[in-house]
Amino acid sequence: MGLLSSVFKKDDQQKSADVAKAEITKKEVKPVVDKITVGHVHMSGCTGCLVSLADNYGGLLTILDKYADLVYGLTLADVRHIPKMDVALVEGSVCINDKLSVEEIKQTREKAAIVVAVGGCASYGNITRFCRGGQQNQPQHESFLPIGDLIKVDVYIPGCAPTPQMIRNVCIMAYLLLKGSPEQKALATNYLKPLMMAAQKGTSACFCDLMTEVINQGLCMGCGSCAAACPVRAITHEFGKPQGTRDLCIKCGACYNQCPRSWFSFDVVPEYESIMELIDTVMK
């Protein structure tokens, strides 16, 4: 069972050993489907990604109850070394001036079947791109790279902070991919495909992507998704097309990946109604 749930169940655990044991046995015989194992690996990030995961509130407990065991997480699980796991949710970029970080990201790749870069920093460097070092108590820590510059990454969840719903969706799809029926596997594959393509595409992001990959390519139609997605309101639409205040841009990758003309899947998006119903059902 999920560690978070055991934290919430602390009172129970303090009951007499016999009762606790009986309860655990009862839980274990509960016909819980085959869960996947998930870890949260904290590199150089602000913990905003983890807060976003937690902001699924009851939904997080449902995920931990039914679909995933949290086997690693600095603040949530009392495990020191990165264990074997199905899915590693990596938050933050890697400080290459810090041996332990470099070691841990390499281990993460070795131990996890699927590595997900959660958030702008892990995917694209994001705000950590602007670091120049000089901070107490490690002033020499000045060089940060998105995890994709050091290891192969399978899935990106861009954005700063990544949204609770995106993290939830990816967790559900990862579960369906590993444990679902053939149809669910197909759906999960299609859903994750653009996020896997994003991971293959590269490790830098910026408002400029909208210029070089969308507008310059003759693809922008002025929907406004990019401006809606930007966490720092760097994007405005004066005559229908996005203009970016590039000094404001923190390089999170939300605008480009939200844009329907960066990538758009006709296998997935037209099925929005049934997919959203599916997500609602599994979260019940």
Added chain:
Amino acid sequence: MGAELGKYKSCVSARSTDKTILAGAQDGGIVTTLFAYALAEGIIDGAIVAGPGDDPWRPRPMVATTYEELMAARGTKYNISPNVSFIKEATRSYGLDKVGIVGTPCQMQAVRKGQLYPIGLRDVSDKIALAIGIFCMENFPYQSIVQLAEDHAAMSLESVKKMEIGKGKFTFMSERGAVVPLPLKVTHKYEQPGCHVCLDYVANLADVSCGSVGSPDGWSTVFVRSKKGDDIWAKSVAAGCFETKAIDSVKPGLELVTKLANEKIGKNQKTVDERKTFGVGKGLRIPYI
């Protein structure tokens, strides 16, 4: 093809029963009337529409939370109104829990991508209560509209009362009664380039979509698509918001809608395919995966 009209539960020809709305609506006043009904019934808390902007006929997205604001946004502006840019803001500064939004087919694609992949759209997915799509063959940059009105139709934009695309013409109508139809041959080159890769004519991903094509003047062709759309449409019709006619009882009917949808998709699919070999050994990017 067969998929050109998207999935839908029902299709009718319809017109608003609210004469005040009809007086300033583009076609059958479907969009304004359905939003007004949904607002009054608490189905939506507000709707993102193309409101008046700083220059004549230059729309600016607006979160309408009253009947009056919906009224001010009636009518088609044939240039870009980035309505989706307000989709998160509507749930934040405007505090809407149930958001309505109107938009072109591409904007409906943006909304649904945003619900399934809310990368920068925290807490938005569940708040889209009614997405109304409007049919769309193409759109224009604002400067194109300026040039079409002033250089081709010889009208100042201030004096234009209505613009309409239909029956092979882009027609400018002035306040004083002048009517200048421009052949689409003339207007094509002014279209925004992004429209030429667009593979949706009748807003396949909307809850309810509507347009003039297929129905008699002053009426709209309405596709009811999703469960939400079906529910709201049925209630609004029962509440007497619309007169409806069976789509196979009107001329030119679905046959024309199908024909135009296939023309658009066929032409644009060709443009998409040609992008692969646009340069010498180099192609342009294709967004569809």
